[in-house]
Amino acid sequence: MRPTAVIFDLDGVLVDSEQLWDRIRRDVVAEFGGQWADGATEVMMGMSTPEWSRYLVEDLGADLSADAAAESVIDRMAQRYETQPPLLPDAAETVTEIARWCPVAIASSAPARIIQTFLDVADLAGTVRYAVSSEQVGAGKPAPDVYLDAARGLGVDAAECVAVEDSGNGLRAAVAAGMTVFAVPNPHFPPAEHALRDVHRVLGALAELPGAVRALT
Template identity: 35%
Template sequence: MEQPIGSGSAGWHLSAGGGWQDRAVRDLDALLIDMDGTIVDSEPYWIRTEGELVAEFGGTWSAADAHSIVGFDLLDAAAELRSRGGVDLEPPAIVERLLDGVVERCRHRLPWRPGARELLEEVRDAQVPCVLVTMSWRRFADAVLAAAPAGAFSGSVTGDEVEHGKPAPDPYLAAAALVGVDPARCVAIEDSPTGVASAVAAGCTTIAVPHVVAVPEIDGVHVVDTLDGVGLAELERIVRTRR
């Protein structure tokens, strides 16, 4: 079970027991990992729900529109649905409607991305802290956390718990602070340009796993086609290479 951490922590959640007190000396102090499109293939659920909501209000929402907001803070995405899609609701209400649709779809099937569960299990078994860093809100993140391998996450930071969402560095800085490590000694894994920008700005060693949208080449960002076969040894190798 996750517990909110103390004052000044903006509601970020720390799993009971923490998981980093017995951390061995290694090249990697923590794994910070995105959710939508990175460990679960939920982006199609978001895109479908956005289209349905826009259609309800008589607007149009193209694939290009949907792809342009992948990785956005949900309130920022909602503002685009309102301005471009004609959804005549305030952004917080739009977010709640989106969450309703996506959470319901995930109840029927939570599609894990290739290699994601295996990586989470290996990192957990090595007692390396792992923090979920997502722009989805707490009620959706908790559903994914509950379905993840037991003990895989040391904590989580969600989009409704940070003042500035991705591409600002705040979510990744918060995640590193949550487990008491230097962002420069963390690996962040992301699937979107917005998320990659956030992780890079925070100073993390960053791995991009493009999925729904392409990620432009950025110096120092390692790109892999899939997490299938990517293990802890590879993460540590990437950290050493960056140094």
């Protein structure tokens, strides 16, 4: 297979933000009278903003509207990105290198505001050709919608794309979209073994990606 595009997840792949999302959501739930539940972190991985904000209210009992819960969490995340962006090692360099010979996109469960803030602080706004949030396509991961939209946004066939993911729900979404999937497991929230069964290859670090993609051609 000769890939025509590479589509990156954001959280856990390009930014070390999974723990930050988790901490901020826990703070919001506690501040508004809710109760965190075992497994809540894993359940929300890949959810779109409308999905996880409803979960904070309806399942964890935060005493505010879903819209207000989303606004509170996203505002705090945006402040952290603007003051101390949690870029992972080699993230910007890897995207830039691949973009020299292959169009790249971002397909993320992060809100569009957070994706744009990342692109600005990482100086990648002119490099990433298309970026989409699952909140813009209706269904979050593990549904394939956000990956299929990213392929359409680049004007390529999903089956000719490489997807780069870290979480179980993200891996399932990319596989369901029919893409060749590279896993870069998040050490803090590693995917279950069964989620890795259908991926093309598991990488030890993001810096390995350019060579791995080139090996497909």
